[in-house]
Amino acid sequence: MNEIIQNVTNNIIKRSKETRKAYLLMIEESKQKGRSKKAMGCSNLAHTIAPMSESEKELLMDMEVPNIGIISAYNDMLSAHEPYKEYPDIIKTELLKNKATAQVAGGVPAMCDGVTQGKEGMELSLFSRDNIAMGTAIGLSHNAYDGAIYLGVCDKIVPGLLMGALSFGHLPAVFVPSGPMSSGISNSDKAKKREEFEKGKIDKNELLKVEAQSYHSCGTCTFFGTANSNQMLLEMMGLQLPNSSFVNTNTPLREKLTKKATNVLLDLIKKDGYSLSEIIDERSFVNAIVGLMATGGSTNHTIHLIAMAKVAGIKLTWDDFDAISKVTPLLCKMYPNGSLDVNHFRDAGGMGVVISELLKAGLVHNDVKTIMGIGLDAYCVEPKLIDDELVFEKDCKVSRNNEVISSIETPYSLEGGLKLLTGNIGRSIIKTSALKEEQLYVKAPAMVFSSQEELKDAFKEGKLYKDFIAVVKNQGPKANGMPELHGLLPIMGLIQNMGYKVAIVTDGRMSGASGKVPSAIHLVDESVSGGKINNIQDGDMICLDVKNGKLSLEIDAGELIQRININKNNENKNLTYGRFLFETIRENVSDAEDGATIFKDYKEDK
Numbered sequence: 001m002n003e004i005i006q007n008v009t010n011n012i013i014k015r016s017k018e019t020r021k022a023y024l025l026m027i028e029e030s031k032q033k034g035r036s037k038k039a040m041g042c043s044n045l046a047h048t049i050a051p052m053s054e055s056e057k058e059l060l061m062d063m064e065v066p067n068i069g070i071i072s073a074y075n076d077m078l079s080a081h082e083p084y085k086e087y088p089d090i091i092k093t094e095l096l097k098n099k100a101t102a103q104v105a106g107g108v109p110a111m112c113d114g115v116t117q118g119k120e121g122m123e124l125s126l127f128s129r130d131n132i133a134m135g136t137a138i139g140l141s142h143n144a145y146d147g148a149i150y151l152g153v154c155d156k157i158v159p160g161l162l163m164g165a166l167s168f169g170h171l172p173a174v175f176v177p178s179g180p181m182s183s184g185i186s187n188s189d190k191a192k193k194r195e196e197f198e199k200g201k202i203d204k205n206e207l208l209k210v211e212a213q214s215y216h217s218c219g220t221c222t223f224f225g226t227a228n229s230n231q232m233l234l235e236m237m238g239l240q241l242p243n244s245s246f247v248n249t250n251t252p253l254r255e256k257l258t259k260k261a262t263n264v265l266l267d268l269i270k271k272d273g274y275s276l277s278e279i280i281d282e283r284s285f286v287n288a289i290v291g292l293m294a295t296g297g298s299t300n301h302t303i304h305l306i307a308m309a310k311v312a313g314i315k316l317t318w319d320d321f322d323a324i325s326k327v328t329p330l331l332c333k334m335y336p337n338g339s340l341d342v343n344h345f346r347d348a349g350g351m352g353v354v355i356s357e358l359l360k361a362g363l364v365h366n367d368v369k370t371i372m373g374i375g376l377d378a379y380c381v382e383p384k385l386i387d388d389e390l391v392f393e394k395d396c397k398v399s400r401n402n403e404v405i406s407s408i409e410t411p412y413s414l415e416g417g418l419k420l421l422t423g424n425i426g427r428s429i430i431k432t433s434a435l436k437e438e439q440l441y442v443k444a445p446a447m448v449f450s451s452q453e454e455l456k457d458a459f460k461e462g463k464l465y466k467d468f469i470a471v472v473k474n475q476g477p478k479a480n481g482m483p484e485l486h487g488l489l490p491i492m493g494l495i496q497n498m499g500y501k502v503a504i505v506t507d508g509r510m511s512g513a514s515g516k517v518p519s520a521i522h523l524v525d526e527s528v529s530g531g532k533i534n535n536i537q538d539g540d541m542i543c544l545d546v547k548n549g550k551l552s553l554e555i556d557a558g559e560l561i562q563r564i565n566i567n568k569n570n571e572n573k574n575l576t577y578g579r580f581l582f583e584t585i586r587e588n589v590s591d592a593e594d595g596a597t598i599f600k601d602y603k604e605d606k
Contacts (some may be wrong), residue, residue: 002362004327005286008320009365013284013315016315020282022602023169024314027277031170037144038063048144049104049441051286056101066269068095068262069105069145071136071161077487078112080220080227083178083249087151087258091429094262105141108132108164110157113226113511114215118452118487120577123480126509127585129156129163129304131309136164140171146580147269149262155512157231159304163237163300163311163599169277173266174371175240176261177231179249181219184342187335191516194490195497198459202303216451219249222333224339225512226304229297233305235310235495236291237284238370239276242379242392246346255391257383264371267346274369277312283365285309287376290364293328293416294354296433298512299521302418307595313602316429318593320550320560322420330364330410330433336515337433339415340404349382352396356380361408370595385543393540421520421544423552424560425532426591428505428523432546434515439496440546442503442518443554444469445539452485459491467501467541473533475508476526477589477596481582486511495516505543507533507549507592518544529591534565537600 037045049057051315059065069291074084092102108130116122148171150161165173193210196202220227231245244257268274292301302321309316334345355376358364372378382396399405406412444467449455454474460463476482485508493516496502503518507526510519525531541554588598
C-alpha cells in the first residue's frame with residue numbers, strides 16, 4: 001500500500017473516531033429494532049400491501065419473503081434519467097422470479113444543470129442534493145424494506161441518494177445506472193461553435209443545431225463531468241456492478257446488468273455483514289478520492305464527497321484530497337481533459353483497466369467490502385453478452401486505446417487532476433487535468449465582478465481583451481446557493497485563445513465539464529461570510545501558481561489587513577423561481593470545504 005495513501009487513511013480514521021462511533025451506534029440501533037415486515041403491525045402491513053397485485057400480496061404476507069424499496073430519480077426531462085421509467089417493472093419482474101417483491105418507496109427530484117446553466121434555477125442545484133437525501137430518507141422511513149435499490153446518475157442526485165441511503169445504513173444497498181447516450185458531435189467541435197457564437201459569427205439557430213447533435217437522445221451526457229464522475233465513484237466504492245457504469249442505455253446488455261444488480265441485492269440480504277454501513281468506511285472514501293484524481297473527475301466532488309462522508313460520520317478535508325492527488329497519476333483523458341468521451345473510455349476497457357492499474361500501484365485499498373464481496377479485484381472485469389448470457393470477462397487489465405486510458409508506467413501526468421491552492425485570500429480548488437503547461441502560472445491584474453452577469457456585460461462592452469484575472473464574488477453557498485459558472489467559459493476561453501493570459505477566482509463552482517480556463521474555485525471564506533475575496537480591488541496583481549499550490553494577492557500584508565472588507569451583495573434579491581423557499585438553507589449551509597451542507601456532525605448523545 002502506498003505510504004501516503006495509508007497515512008491519509010489513518011488520519012481520517014483518527015479525526016473521525018467520535019463521529020464515526022456515533023454514526024455506527026445509530027445504525028446499530030436501527031438494526032436492533034429490526035427491518036421490514038417482521039417489526040410491523042397488521043394494520044401497517046395491510047397499508048403496505050394494499051396497492052399490490054394478489055400474487056405480490058400473497059408473497060408479502062410471508063414474513064421471510066424480502067421486500068425491496070426502490071428510490072427513483074426518474075423524470076422525462078433529464079436525459080440521463082428518462083430510461084428509469086421502465087426500471088421498476090424490470091426489477092419487480094426479476095424479483096418475482098426469485099419469490100421476492102419490490103415497491104417504489106419514493107421519488108426524488110432530479111434537475112438538469114445543462115438546462116439551468118446560467119439561469120436562476122442553477123441557484124437551487126446544489127441545495128437539491130440535501131433535499132434528495134431527505135427525500136430518500138422519507139421514502140425509506142416506511143421501514144417496510146429488507147434492502148434498497150437506488151436509481152440515479154446525475155450531478156447532485158447520486159450524492160443525495162447516497163447520503164439518504166447512509167442514514168438507512170442498516171439496509172443492504174445497490175446503485176443502478178442508466179448508462180450514457182451514444183456519442184454525437186465531438187466535444188471540441190461543440191466548443192468551437194460556442195466560441196463562434198460569442199464572436200457573432202453564427203446565430204442562435206445554428207448553435208442550437210450543433211448543441212442538439214451533442215445532446216441528442218436519452219442517456220447520460222458523454223463528457224466526463226459530475227454525472228459520469230458519480231458513476232466512477234460508485235464503482236470505486238463498490239456500490240455498483242463492476243465496469244457497468246458506461247454501458248449504453250436501452251441496450252440488451254444494459255437490461256441484463258439491471259437484472260443482475262437486482263439479484264446481487266437479494267444475495268446481500270441473505271448474507272451477514274453486507275449492509276451499506278458495513279461496506280462503506282474510511283477506506284471506501286479514500287478509494288473514491290484516488291479514483292477522482294486518477295480519472296481527472298469533477299471538482300464538484302471536493303464538495304460532495306465531504307458531505308457524503310459526513311453522513312457516515314467520516315471527516316474529510318481538502319488536505320486529504322491534495323495529499324492523495326500528489327501521489328496519484330492521471331490515467332484518463334476524457335473531455336474536458338481530452339478529446340474523447342466516456343464511450344471511448346468504455347471501449348478502451350473502462351473502469352476495469354483503471355482499477356487494475358491502481359491496484360498494481362498500491363494506490364487503493366483492496367481489503368474493502370463491495371457488493372461483489374471482498375476486494376476490488378472483482379472490479380477488474382468487463383461485462384459482455386455471450387449467447388444472451390451476462391458474463392464478466394477477466395481480460396480487462398490493459399488499455400485498448402492509449403489516447404483515453406494510459407498506465408501507471410506512462411501516465412498523462414504524475415499527479416492527479418485536482419489541486420488545493422492556498423494563500424492570503426483563502427483556500428480554493430483548481431482542476432489541472434484539462435490545463436496546458438503555460439496555463440499553470442498566471443500573474444495578472446484583477447477585474448472584480450459581483451456576478452457573472454457583470455462579467456458578461458463587460459465582455460459585450462469590449463473591456464476584457466487583455467491579460468486579467470476575473471474575480472467573481474457573491475457566488476458561495478450562503479450568497480446564492482453556489483451556482484456553477486460554466487456559462488463564463490465560452491467568453492473566457494475565447495479571450496484565452498486570442499493569446500491573453502486569463503484566469504478565474506471565485507467562491508462559486510464550475511461545471512464538471514469545465515476546466516479549459518485556469519479557475520480557482522470554491523474559495524473559502526466566501527464573500528458574504530467576510531472572506532478576503534472582498535478585499536480585492538480592480539487592478540490588484542494576483543498570482544495563480546498551480547505547481548506550487550499558491551493563490552496570492554500581491555499587496556503588502558499590512559495594506560490587506562487595513563482594507564475595508566467590501567461586499568456588494570445582492571441582498572437576497574434572489575426570490576423568484578422558487579428561490580425564496582431556500583432562504584433558510586442559505587442562512588444555515590456550511591462552507592464549501594465542509595461540504596456546503598445543512599447536515600451537522602453526529603454526536604454520541606443524539
